[in-house]
Amino acid sequence: MARTKSQPAPPVETTPLDGEVLTANQNLMADNCTEVMNQFGDGLPYERTRLINEARFYMAQSAEAMLEAGKRLIVLKENEPYGEFEKIVREQLGMPERTAQRMMQASLKYLSPLLEAKAPTLALLGKSKLFELIAEDDEDLEALAEGGTVAGLSMDEIDRMTNRELRAALRDSRENAKAQGEVLAKRSSDLQQAKDELDVARKRIQGQPLDVVIKELRVEVTVLAFEVESTALGKLREGFVKMAEHANDAGQDHRTFQADLIHQLEVVLASIRSEFHLPARQADTAPVWMAAEEA
Structure with missing residues (x-):
């Protein structure tokens, strides 16, 4: 039986080398x-x-x-x-x-150029602690070497810590910073949302009769005041009740602390009254917002 003639392998195409790329x-x-x-x-x-x-x-x-x-x-x-x-x-x-x-x-x-002059000072902390601090910002480490702090810790405090304590403190600091960032981001988002809602409300009331605008504004502010009052009578009072129960159980008096909180609220309200030159309300008169024409 005749042997089948083998076919030559197809030539392999090669990409020519780019001399300029190689040189670069x-x-x-x-x-x-x-x-x-x-x-x-x-x-x-x-x-x-x-x-x-x-x-x-x-x-x-x-x-x-x-x-x-x-x-x-x-x-x-x-x-x-x-x-x-x-x-x-x-x-x-x-x-x-x-x-x-x-x-x-x-x-x-x-x-690095920023920290090289501070390296001898930072090196006093030892090799292990240098490894733990490696993720911190250069500016913070520079400040640490100059007498400042990293994560609220001075050189002396870090030196007295074990590696495990330092690692935990740095981790807690990063988690706190992350949480604060999230709070600030949410606050910024809430402020932007309030601004957007205010813009919508402003556009809505433009062109409306003056008495309608006044009534809507008063209703809006009354709702806000009611929310503040509800918080004071609800969550704040609930917190005071828990503190009173703790005082009875532990024999610790929280009234001075509570009085300071109330005083701060009074200061805030007084500053608002002063800013808008609000008159003192007579005790025997009904609030304006309860009048029939305000309903």
Whole structure:
């Protein structure tokens, strides 16, 4: 039986390389390497053995030295071929890649132009706490080094904390900031909604007879006043009742605190009365809004 003649494989089309693109990519890589060397190379030429030995030395030292080790790791990673850096970290430096990544992140953070001058001060907190603070804003860390606070904590307070306590405090601060942001966003939304409703109401009453406009405005304000009164007689009074029950059980007197709250409400109402030059109402007269013509 005759053999079937095999068909030649179709030619594979290859996309010609774009010389300009290759040159541009090479130039970009060279620029990145130069930038890293300028920032972290200490003015010395690249030399793998020297950098590995220096990184190994600094790894055993203080937090400030850890940042120096991170600098060497950054330079090594930028200059070594893909995959070679990870091999150096594991085999020659004897550290997990995750640790090397954190050290490089710390160096990029604390040796940035804004924080480099503050790094020696911040390094007094130790390596672990520098890692915990790495997510904070540069401006906040700069203020911390100058005597300010981060998450309401000073340098001395952070120094006295355990790493777990610091982590929890920073987490609580971020959650509080997020909650405050949500409250402010809702308040802004509510204000915008009120403005939109006011614009709609203003357009609605334009062109209406004056007596109709006055009546609608008074009804609207009366509803608002009723809401305030209902809150005072409802939720506020309910809170006072709970405090009174607690006072009976625990023997603690809350009346001074409650009196301060009432005084604040009185101040607010008095300021409104003063702002609009409102006369004092006679005790034996019925409120104007109860008059028949207001119904």
